[in-house]
Amino acid sequence: MSHKESPLNPLKAQEESLSQVYEGLKSLNLNLDITRGKPCSDQLDLSVELDGILAGNYTSRQGIDCRNYGGLDGLQEAREIGSWLLDAPTEEIIVGSNSSLTFMYQYISQAHHHGLEGDHSAWNQLEGGVRFLCPTPGYDRHFSICEHLGIEMIPVGMTGTGPDMDQIEALLQADPSIRGLWCVPKYSNPTGDIYSDETIQRIANLGKLAASDFRIFWDNAYSVHDLTDQPANIADIRHLSLQAGTESNLVQFASTSKITFAGAGISFLSSTKENLKIFTDHLSYRSIGPDKVNQLRHARFFTQQQQLTSHMKKHAAIIKPKFTRVLELLDSELGDQTGSTWTRPEGGYFISFNTRPGLAKEVVKLCAEAGVKLTPAGASFPYGKDPKNSNIRLAPTLPTIDELDQAIRVFVVCVKLATARSSH
Ligand SMILES: Cc1ncc(COP(=O)(O)O)c(C=O)c1O
CATH class of the missing domain: 3.40.640.10 (Type I PLP-dependent aspartate aminotransferase-like (Major domain))
Incomplete structure (x- = not known):
């Protein structure tokens, strides 16, 4: 077989197909933001009784x-x-x-x-x-x-x-x-x-x-x-x-x-x-x-104290499905394909994701260009400098499950694409 006719190297072929998927995502003109760990409106609604609770009694x-x-x-x-x-x-x-x-x-x-x-x-x-x-x-x-x-x-x-x-x-x-x-x-x-x-x-x-x-x-x-x-x-x-x-x-x-x-x-x-x-x-x-x-x-x-405990259970009922969705997508779409790792938190507001060293900034940039805003890479480190350039903080609480689903699907494509591009 002559050089000209040789099939694409499989890594290159994978990268090209990922690039096509990525371009397709970009054309959707998404505008999603999973930057900060803010509670969503449903969570805030759990406390609306604060409004008016004093009923004129300020003592x-x-x-x-x-x-x-x-x-x-x-x-x-x-x-x-x-x-x-x-x-x-x-x-x-x-x-x-x-x-x-x-x-x-x-x-x-x-x-x-x-x-x-x-x-x-x-x-x-x-x-x-x-x-x-x-x-x-x-x-x-x-x-x-x-x-x-x-x-x-x-x-x-x-x-x-x-x-x-x-x-x-x-x-x-x-x-x-x-x-x-x-x-x-x-x-x-x-x-x-x-x-x-x-x-x-x-x-x-x-x-x-x-x-x-x-x-x-x-x-x-x-x-x-x-x-x-x-x-x-x-x-x-x-x-x-x-x-x-x-x-x-x-x-x-x-x-x-x-x-x-x-x-x-x-x-x-x-x-x-x-x-x-x-x-x-x-x-x-x-x-x-x-x-x-x-x-x-x-x-x-x-x-x-019991009221506080049951109130927090209501928060968990709202946000746990969001964490579960992110983890399901990361597991099914990335698995161990890219050498990335991520945490499975039992509480709190974040999932901490590590790309292969050197890729976090690129992933965040690719996501931004596809309309998904993530916390800047390095933000969780003193002076904003992650020495391995690998950590990305994911904050699942604010978006709806559908928005989160879309955002994480973009995210995994960006992780795969950045990993493929760095592999040759
Ligand atoms: C570890 C930690 N401490 C403090 C805060 C902010 O707390 P506050 O709203 O009471 O200023 C946050 C908010 O994300 C946090 O993650």
Whole structure:
């Protein structure tokens, strides 16, 4: 057979047929967005009773008229919701307005500008600056806070049961400038990791290796966001820290953003009473008090922990089929054909997908050109830099199942096409 007549190399033929499928998808002019982990409208509808629940009664259990100024620490009955989410007594919880991220930013900003142990300890005054340990892939907005304040980030790997503790302990021992560790202990964003008991025990001991103003930023954003009937119970970090004598190194965060209204929920910060006092002293310069009307609405909506638990089951009933659809499509359309891997989360908001090294940016670009917007590749890494260029965060909750189906079908074609193109 002459060279001219030789059949196409099978890989090339596969690539050409994938290109044709891809061009066909492009011509559909899709406009789908699976970028951010937002609840869908059906989820938000679960909490519409918040609207009007006060029925003109603005008085808290302690007789406070919630429409007025004051109450920087938050309402007692709203703190009870925080104590269910963070397993801490109400005296160790303050309640804020609609975003726990604001609390995180304010805490770090205070440490940065004023210090946690008096002005002499301000992080921005320390020679050589301070560093944070950042389990990756992780939550992009944690990393943006550090970047915004000029705090250097040190990436640490995730293991499937939380961050790599050998690496963390070694880094802390070697570098006294480390002042923070980001943790999303249950259904980590985006890997879905559930921290094991051993990981949590080792995290509770970290205060013994670190500077006294080192803080573990325990962002328990998904503590009740289970997708299974037998959800994991993670170890009690506060209790373990008390046993280790490291409780002042722990600051916990949560919110009702993905329980009630993402943009109009309430947030919680928990730490020792001493830490809370220092924090609220600073907070008093920024605000006369949080939105207590919304705190009261939430407290009237969830009067018992059981109501919260059954409310979260309703969320799961809406979003679990979406996760299932994505996983079914990835399994059936990709299987192990492309060398890609993905997580099977038991809760939370994300599926973490890894292409073969070097392909994530290309996949995201191909998807965008075919009308499917994904989170930018690298977003889950400090400085937006995924050293392997392989991680893509999929967020199934916001689109309808049909939109999701379409988007993931485009996604798998893009993964196959990028993989085929890179294989020769
Ligand atoms: C890990 C994590 N923490 C915090 C947040 C934001 O929380 P909030 O709405 O309370 O600011 C998110 C939102 O996606 C998240 O994934």
